[in-house]
Amino acid sequence: MTALLNEKATGVYIIAATPFLDDDSIDFDSIDTLTDFYLEKGVTGITILGMMGEAQKLSAEESKAVMDRVIGRVNGRVPVVVGVSNTDMDKLVALSHSAMESGAAGVMVAPFAALDSDEKIYDYYVAVDKALGGEIPMIYQDFPLATKAPISVDCLLKIIRDVPRVVMLKHEDWPGLYKITELREKSEEQNIRRISILCGNGGLYLPQELDRGADGAMTGFAYPEMLVGVCNKHASGDRDGADDLFDQYLPVIKHEQQPGYGLAVRKETLHRRGVITSAKVRNVDHALTDADHKDLSRLLERLAKRLAAVD
Numbered sequence: 001m002t003a004l005l006n007e008k009a010t011g012v013y014i015i016a017a018t019p020f021l022d023d024d025s026i027d028f029d030s031i032d033t034l035t036d037f038y039l040e041k042g043v044t045g046i047t048i049l050g051m052m053g054e055a056q057k058l059s060a061e062e063s064k065a066v067m068d069r070v071i072g073r074v075n076g077r078v079p080v081v082v083g084v085s086n087t088d089m090d091k092l093v094a095l096s097h098s099a100m101e102s103g104a105a106g107v108m109v110a111p112f113a114a115l116d117s118d119e120k121i122y123d124y125y126v127a128v129d130k131a132l133g134g135e136i137p138m139i140y141q142d143f144p145l146a147t148k149a150p151i152s153v154d155c156l157l158k159i160i161r162d163v164p165r166v167v168m169l170k171h172e173d174w175p176g177l178y179k180i181t182e183l184r185e186k187s188e189e190q191n192i193r194r195i196s197i198l199c200g201n202g203g204l205y206l207p208q209e210l211d212r213g214a215d216g217a218m219t220g221f222a223y224p225e226m227l228v229g230v231c232n233k234h235a236s237g238d239r240d241g242a243d244d245l246f247d248q249y250l251p252v253i254k255h256e257q258q259p260g261y262g263l264a265v266r267k268e269t270l271h272r273r274g275v276i277t278s279a280k281v282r283n284v285d286h287a288l289t290d291a292d293h294k295d296l297s298r299l300l301e302r303l304a305k306r307l308a309a310v311d
Contacts, residue, residue, distance in 0.1 A: 002076060002079070002103045002104070003079065005081060005105040005106030005137040005167055005168065006167050006196075007168070007193060007194060008196065009044070009045070009079075009167070009168055009215065009216075010044065010196065010215040010231075011043070011217075011228070011231055012043045012044050012216055012217045012218075012224060012228050012231055013043065013044060013045035013046065013047045013079070013216070013217070013218040014045075014046055014047065014218075014219070014220060014224050014227070015047050015052050015053060015200070015219050016034065016035070016047065016048045016050075016053055016220065017034065017053060017054075017220060017263075017270060017276070018031075018049075018053045018054045018055075018058070018066055019031055019034060019276040019277065019278070019280075020278060020280040020281075020282060021277065021278055021280065022278050024280065024282055026062055026066060027276065027277055028069055029277065030276040030277045030278075031066065031069045031070060031073065032073050033275055033276065034270070034276055035074060036073070037224075037270075037273075037275045038224055039074070039078065041224040041225045042224075042225065042228040043224055043227075043228060044216065045080065045081060045105070046070065046080050047080075047081040047082075047083065047108065047218055048066060048067060048070050048080060048081070048082055048083065049063055049066065049067065049083040049084070050083040050108065050220075051083070051110075051143070051146060052220050052263055052266070053220075054263075055085075057283060060091070060094075060095070063095065064095075064098060067082055067098070067099060067104070068102055071102045071104060080103070080104050081104065081105055081106050081108055082099035082106075082107050082108070083107070083108045083110075083141075084096045084099065084107045084108065085108070085110040085112075087112050087114070089127070089128070089131055092109070092128065092131075093131050093132060095107075096132055097132075106136065106137035106138060106139060106168075107132075107138055107139070108138070108141050109125070109128055109138055109139065109140065109141065110141035110143060110146075110147050110149075111124060111125075111141075111147055111149035111151070112147055112148075112149060113148035113149055115149045116148075116149065118151060118154070118155035121149060121151050121155060121159075122155055122158055122159055122162075125138075125159050125166065126159075126162065126163060129166075132165070134165060135165070136165060137165055138168075139166075139168040139169070139170050140156070140159065140169050141170045142156075142169060142170060142171055142172065142173055142176075142179075143172045143200065144173055145173075145174055150173070153183050153186060154186075156169065156183060157183070157186055157187060157190065157192055160187070160193060160195055161192050161193075164193075166195065167195055168197070168198060169196070169197045169198075170198055170199075170200055170218050171197050171199045171200065171209070171214065172199060172200030172219075174201070177208055177209065180197060180209060180212040180213050180214055181212045181213065183197070183213075184212070184213035196215045197213065197214045197215055198215060198217055198218035199214045199216075199217055199219070200217075200218055200219045201219065201257065202220070202221050202253055202257040203219050203221045203226070203227055203230075203253055204254065204257050206230055206246060207230065207234070207239075207243055207246050210230075210231065210234045210242070211234075211239075216231045217230075221249075221266070222256065222269035222270050222273070223249055223252070226246065226248075226249045226253075229245050230245055230246050233245060248303065248307060248310065249303065251299055251302070251303070252269075252300065256269070260285040260286055261285065261286045263284075264279065264287065264288050264292075265292075265296060267279040267281055268293070268296060269296070269300065272300065
């Protein structure tokens with residue numbers, strides 16, 4: 001039986017890309033090689049059907065097929081979290097139950113733009129928990145840049161207090177370091193249970209987020225070994241070592257984080273690393289040009305030189 005996600009989750013829950021072939025069909029063979037790649041790099045868990053996994057571009061049937069393929073390939077070696085966010089509650093519930101029946105450890109739920117106040121967000125998560133039967137572990141995805149639904153720390157604490165199935169915060173607010181600090185401090189002051197905090201944003205602020213009380217990363221940077229290494233070094237008390245490792249990759253991290261462009265860079269990097277057959281992105285906002293490929297080549301060549309110099 002798959003262990004359920006809980007408040008003690010730490011490490012790197014990689015946000016998995018969804019591989020496509022050049023004809024836009026799902027590349028199931030690359031799902032296998034990508035999953036194996038993530039596991040070989042030491043991730044603690046895998047999160048599928050997230051925003052950067054292009055979940056919004058998949059049909060219900062495709063989502064189910066991707067989910068079953070990844071969970072089957074993982075075969076219980078690490079927890080798999082499934083993104084189920086949907087403005088249609090029935091569809092959210094159906095995918096959530098399907099995920100848990102397939103062997104998922106929990107689900108990730110983001111608010112949406114119509115939830116334009118703390119009160120509406122709180123009521124929504126209470127309603128989601130009730131619709132799910134009060135049994136499925138949930139992650140609150142706090143990404144207001146994309147969802148247009150910001151939430152206060154006080155409202156988050158109220159949800160944590162009143163909805164025990166919310167066991168993790170996926171933190172990617174901008175600016176947001178203050179939010180981690182405030183959540184940790186108020187949680188302790190008010191004797192509210194401590195939940196796991198894993199951070200997104202491509203890992204761009206990971207060392208500082210860990211300093212502020214985050215427990216790891218939930219993002220999809222194309223070099224997951226960096227995320228794993230930084231988290232491991234930080235957890236062992238080697239703060240300078242974590243920074244030094246992070247700094248090696250920083251030019252590539254920031255390049256990958258460009259809105260409307262970063263996913264194409266991430267997939268191209270994974271393609272160049274031999275992990276996926278094609279760098280295809282569905283309905284891409286910005287296809288990589290020859291000049292873009294040249295920029296990426298230089299960044300990756302310089303990264304390889306830096307890493308070789310350290311070795």
